[in-house]
């Protein structure tokens with residue numbers, strides 16, 4: 663089994679994003695309620711965050727709750743929000759110990775008050791950290807993100823702050839929730855589903871995609887390392903030919 667020591671330090675992805683999927687099926691497999699899966703999912707989050715910091719990654723972005731997830735049964739949504747609050751409270755020290763800066767993307771204002779408050783508190787209490795940036799995508803939807811960027815740019819055009827001719831990719835980037843983050847290099851999705859589910863549509867334009875069959879609560883160090891090793895063995899051509907790269 664591969665461990666962190668097996669990684670080629672010279673070719674690490676700068677930004678990994680993960681669609682943490684499969685908590686419900688993991689629980690069902692053991693005859694338990696979905697909530698039990700989410701509780702165990704939190705353990706995998708902690709482990710993965712610590713491992714990514716140890717590897718020396720600069721950016722890790724985790725899809726924790728989508729705009730579509732609000733449609734789930736209220737009891738499940740409530741539990742997820744409670745788990746968010748308790749994890750933030752519990753992990754503040756670990757984040758600081760590992761020099762990790764917390765960030766959030768999504769329609770954060772739509773979170774329950776308690777979650778909103780705790781999130782902002784941990785963001786502010788880790789803001790001086792200079793190691794890895796950990797971004798939680800909460801009440802996040804890529805289409806909503808793009809829609810709100812288009813809206814903000816339109817208002818600026820209307821008020822003559824920018825002219826339509828100057829709109830380029832950089833201007834669009836600066837109006838996305840992710841304006842402080844680089845493009846995603848490696849996107850991992852657990853649970854065997856091969857879809858994006860409205861995650862970072864703009865930012866994954868040239869990401870390497872990696873799908874793995876394990877459910878999120880079972881995702882551990884060697885799965886993470888194997889995903890990165892797989893990434894390190896790919897040739898990223900960005901439209902060029904192989905010959906041009908070599």
Ligand code: IPE
Pocket residue numbers: 682683684685686687688726727731742853878
């Ligand atoms: C991912 O696991 C966690 C969230 C979406 C919040 P799921 O809850 O989607 O688990 P499955 O996909 O139903 O197994």
Ligand code: IPE
Pocket residue numbers: 681682683684725726727728730731855857859
């Ligand atoms: C995507 O998982 C969202 C998160 C992991 C937070 P879902 O389980 O909600 O995605 P679908 O519904 O299967 O596409």
Ligand code: MG
Pocket residue numbers: 683684685
């Ligand atoms: Mg799912």
